[in-house]
Amino acid sequence: MNADEVAWLCASMTLKDREGPVRTLKSNLKEAGLQRLANSLVGKVLSPKIVHRDSFHAVMKKIWQTREGVEIDPVDGNIFTFQFGNMEDKKRIISGGPWSFNDALIVMEEPRGMGDVQHMKFNKSEFWVQIHNAPLICMSEEIRRFLGSMIGKVVDFDGGDSGSDMTNFLRVRVLLEINKPLRRCLRVDVLWDGVELVMLIKYEWLLDFCFRCGLLRHTIKDCTDKPKNLGTTKEDLLFGF
Numbered sequence: 001m002n003a004d005e006v007a008w009l010c011a012s013m014t015l016k017d018r019e020g021p022v023r024t025l026k027s028n029l030k031e032a033g034l035q036r037l038a039n040s041l042v043g044k045v046l047s048p049k050i051v052h053r054d055s056f057h058a059v060m061k062k063i064w065q066t067r068e069g070v071e072i073d074p075v076d077g078n079i080f081t082f083q084f085g086n087m088e089d090k091k092r093i094i095s096g097g098p099w100s101f102n103d104a105l106i107v108m109e110e111p112r113g114m115g116d117v118q119h120m121k122f123n124k125s126e127f128w129v130q131i132h133n134a135p136l137i138c139m140s141e142e143i144r145r146f147l148g149s150m151i152g153k154v155v156d157f158d159g160g161d162s163g164s165d166m167t168n169f170l171r172v173r174v175l176l177e178i179n180k181p182l183r184r185c186l187r188v189d190v191l192w193d194g195v196e197l198v199m200l201i202k203y204e205w206l207l208d209f210c211f212r213c214g215l216l217r218h219t220i221k222d223c224t225d226k227p228k229n230l231g232t233t234k235e236d237l238l239f240g241f
Contacts, residue, residue: 041109042120045105098207132168150186
């Protein structure tokens with residue numbers, strides 16, 4: 001029963017009279033439910049095609065190799081719940097993303113409250129990004145966070161251990177809004193002297209995305225932002241070729 005059907009039911013009958021009084025979950029049942037929710041994730045495969053459930057289950061379990069297993073159950077369409085045996089497995093899966101299936105991004109959500117899937121937007125995903133052409137003045141933690149915040153919400157950053165390539169690029173993990181075009185570069189006036197510095201952005205483990213509009217939700221063949229006079233030349237494809 002969906003939300004519209006529930007609303008219709010509420011309008012057409014007096015629930016109090018016909019269905020009895022409101023019951024409250026026992027404390028132990030509530031705590032067990034909250035604990036199960038805390039060890040779970042909900043994911044959506046961003047594919048225009050319905051994924052094969054058995055194949056999806058087999059592939060994800062093989063890739064993740066969780067210590068205490070994972071229960072994968074379908075919800076609706078390409079939306080699945082992932083129930084982990086412990087919090088450590090769940091955290092490892094979150095930090096190890098982004099994950100994919102058949103080159104389609106799996107967008108993960110942590111359930112909140114009662115875990116109402118209908119209220120989940122599946123519009124954000126974490127990525128490691130590299131910021132190239134950054135001068136030495138930008139190597140401090142504060143400036144790295146500032147630059148990362150121009151791309152998305154900063155979740156983590158590479159501290160630049162000895163022997164790393166931090167002199168070549170900065171590495172920041174950010175939460176991206178996938179319903180917005182990917183950012184290709186950062187334009188910053190570092191010294192307040194009117195000189196614009198352009199820093200190029202490279203996304204690690206970037207999956208299929210649209211070279212025309214820069215969105216992660218589809219590829220160029222499914223792009224609706226396609227004026228009739230545009231083709232597939234380098235000039236038309238602003239996000240790559």
